[in-house]
Amino acid sequence: MTRLTGRALRLTVYIGEDDTWHHKPLYTEIVHRAHAAGLAGASVFRGIEGFGASSRIHTCRLLSLSEDLPVAVVVVDTEERVRAFLPQLDELVTEGLVTLDDCEVIRYVGRTGEPDEARETDAKGKKSL
Numbered sequence: 001m002t003r004l005t006g007r008a009l010r011l012t013v014y015i016g017e018d019d020t021w022h023h024k025p026l027y028t029e030i031v032h033r034a035h036a037a038g039l040a041g042a043s044v045f046r047g048i049e050g051f052g053a054s055s056r057i058h059t060c061r062l063l064s065l066s067e068d069l070p071v072a073v074v075v076v077d078t079e080e081r082v083r084a085f086l087p088q089l090d091e092l093v094t095e096g097l098v099t100l101d102d103c104e105v106i107r108y109v110g111r112t113g114e115p116d117e118a119r120e121t122d123a124k125g126k127k128s129l
Helices: 026-036 079-092
Strands: 006-016 042-046 070-077 097-105
Touching: 006 026, 006 079, 026 042, 026 070, 026 079, 070 079, 079 097
Parallel strands: none
Antiparallel strands: 006 070, 006 097, 042 070
């Protein structure tokens, strides 16, 4: 079970949906490498509109081409673990933006691998984490 509370570092990688690494989406490679590195977790968020260094607006609006929408890959873990992962991003991200932000984790508890039925329920019928 993974537990993370207190001070942490949030890594956000802003790339394009069409960016690739060896013929597969770049965001997939980043997530898989973060997992292999043992980081606490990674999530990918697809934007509906945005622009970057090229100043070209990418949008998913019906009458516009929905090409290369913005994607953000977010990882939160201890500062030491996130900074140890940065050299891998140097290899992967040739165009995009990488930011680091201090943050505070209030609660992060990973699942134990038990099926939902095996989890205990409280008096109100809610399943425990």
